[in-house]
Amino acid sequence: MSHHPAPPAVAPGATVLGKSGPLFPTSPVRVGPGLDPPGAEGGPPFGPPLSPASYADSFAFPFCPDVSKYERVAKVGQGTFGEVFKARDRRDRSRVVALKKVLMDNEKEGFPITALREIKILQLLRHDNIVNLIEICCGRNAAQNKSTLFYLVFEFCEHDLAGLLSNCNVKFSLGEIKKVVQQLLNGLYFIHSNKIIHRDMKAANVLITKQGVLKLADFGLSRAISISKSGQPNRYTNRVVTLWYRPPELLLGERNYGPAVDIWGAGCIMAEMWTRSPIMQGSAEQHQLMLIAQLCGGMTPDVWPGVERLDLYHKIKLPKLPRRVKERLRPYLKDQWAVDLLDKMLCLDPSKRIDANDALDHDFFWTDPMPSESDSVSHFVLPPLLPLYYSRFRQP
Numbered sequence: 001m002s003h004h005p006a007p008p009a010v011a012p013g014a015t016v017l018g019k020s021g022p023l024f025p026t027s028p029v030r031v032g033p034g035l036d037p038p039g040a041e042g043g044p045p046f047g048p049p050l051s052p053a054s055y056a057d058s059f060a061f062p063f064c065p066d067v068s069k070y071e072r073v074a075k076v077g078q079g080t081f082g083e084v085f086k087a088r089d090r091r092d093r094s095r096v097v098a099l100k101k102v103l104m105d106n107e108k109e110g111f112p113i114t115a116l117r118e119i120k121i122l123q124l125l126r127h128d129n130i131v132n133l134i135e136i137c138c139g140r141n142a143a144q145n146k147s148t149l150f151y152l153v154f155e156f157c158e159h160d161l162a163g164l165l166s167n168c169n170v171k172f173s174l175g176e177i178k179k180v181v182q183q184l185l186n187g188l189y190f191i192h193s194n195k196i197i198h199r200d201m202k203a204a205n206v207l208i209t210k211q212g213v214l215k216l217a218d219f220g221l222s223r224a225i226s227i228s229k230s231g232q233p234n235r236y237t238n239r240v241v242t243l244w245y246r247p248p249e250l251l252l253g254e255r256n257y258g259p260a261v262d263i264w265g266a267g268c269i270m271a272e273m274w275t276r277s278p279i280m281q282g283s284a285e286q287h288q289l290m291l292i293a294q295l296c297g298g299m300t301p302d303v304w305p306g307v308e309r310l311d312l313y314h315k316i317k318l319p320k321l322p323r324r325v326k327e328r329l330r331p332y333l334k335d336q337w338a339v340d341l342l343d344k345m346l347c348l349d350p351s352k353r354i355d356a357n358d359a360l361d362h363d364f365f366w367t368d369p370m371p372s373e374s375d376s377v378s379h380f381v382l383p384p385l386l387p388l389y390y391s392r393f394r395q396p
């Protein structure tokens with residue numbers, strides 16, 4: 001018997017099965033070219049290595065519903081990793097979903113790791129403040145050789161926070177801001193209790209339904225927190241989180257970080273509820289650190305013991321400025337509790353930064369005006385008014 005090329009270690013979808021069952025089924029028949037003769041039914045012929053797209057094309061996905069069950073309505077987002085469409089269930093036209101296309105083009109290693117992570121983690125996380133992944137669908141790309149495409153099907157959310165904040169006709173009362181931030185922290189409390197870090201907190205990844213329910217979305221960069229058995233520190237990548245929302249520990253090269261990275265991002269988002277644009281818009285890592293120092297003060301061992309062991313601490317010259325968080329935010333935030341909570345969320349030392357649980361107990365949420373019920377947030381239902389806002393929801 002001749003030797004055939006070994007099948008790839010992982011079949012498309014093979015690593016995505018969580019305990020909750022096959023949302024994204026593995027190939028029912030085989031995991032690769034296997035031992036079938038060239039050109040055998042369903043298997044790819046032998047020859048040069050297949051590109052990821054053609055690799056996926058060589059399989060049938062009988063348990064993966066066809067995306068044609070949904071009718072596309074409009075393109076609503078263009079993410080780094082794929083396009084997002086609003087679509088309607090053809091059998092029940094009142095059911096509206098978001099289809100996030102998985103970009104297969106640039107993948108050298110098969111099904112994109114970001115989509116695998118997103119699927120695997122979202123399968124585990126079911127919560128009112130986490131976007132609900134309904135199913136995975138597959139389809140064929142009519143333009144490109146009918147190659148196989150995959151879509152993540154989500155419940156549809158009418159708004160994202162970046163869109164709402166950039167629309168000056170959308171006004172938030174203090175009670176409504178409290179409701180938004182409370183739901184954001186509720187979502188984070190839930191994922192952090194489940195040992196997941198989001199790692200891409202930003203206003204565009206915070207969705208809001210027409211009922212005013214906030215949903216944390218875009219788990220493409222998220223990961224599980226590993227508990228190292230050997231006592232060795234974790235060595236995660238620190239090239240995560242969109243620059244403007246990236247905490248100082250990541251910018252200084254920390255690789256053994258934790259949920260506090262999301263709290264920093266949540267703090268930036270919370271401040272944005274008043275300032276209406278991102279509070280620290282750095283042009284590069286070093287500039288971002290400078291902006292953080294100007295707001296939160298110098299990153300020195302007296303305020304942050306252990307900062308001196310971070311890779312970039314000695315390489316980057318940072319000014320020793322005083323902390324001015326309260327002073328600089330007060331003109332925007334009249335509420336003293338809001339300023340106090342933000343000061344704790346934007347704490348330089350991640351080990352002293354407030355966690356989601358304590359943040360939810362903060363007086364900000366337990367003093368008048370109380371977080372207002374979603375009913376009073378329902379003015380979000382008003383059609384978008386600005387061209388800028390329209391542009392986020394335009395047809396392709």
Ligand SMILES: Nc1ncnc2c1ncn2[C@@H]1O[C@H](COP(=O)(O)OP(=O)(O)OP(=O)(O)O)[C@@H](O)[C@H]1O
Pocket residue numbers: 076077078079080081082084097098100131154155156157158159160204205207217218219220
């Ligand atoms: N369930 C949904 N309902 C409505 N709109 C959505 C939904 N999911 C995503 N979107 C829109 O599509 C945009 C991109 O989606 P998402 O953030 O999941 O993709 P991404 O490729 O990971 O994005 P990026 O790299 O830009 O962060 C969102 O900012 C949002 O405007």
Ligand SMILES: [Mg+2]
Pocket residue numbers: 079204205218
């Ligand atoms: Mg996103």
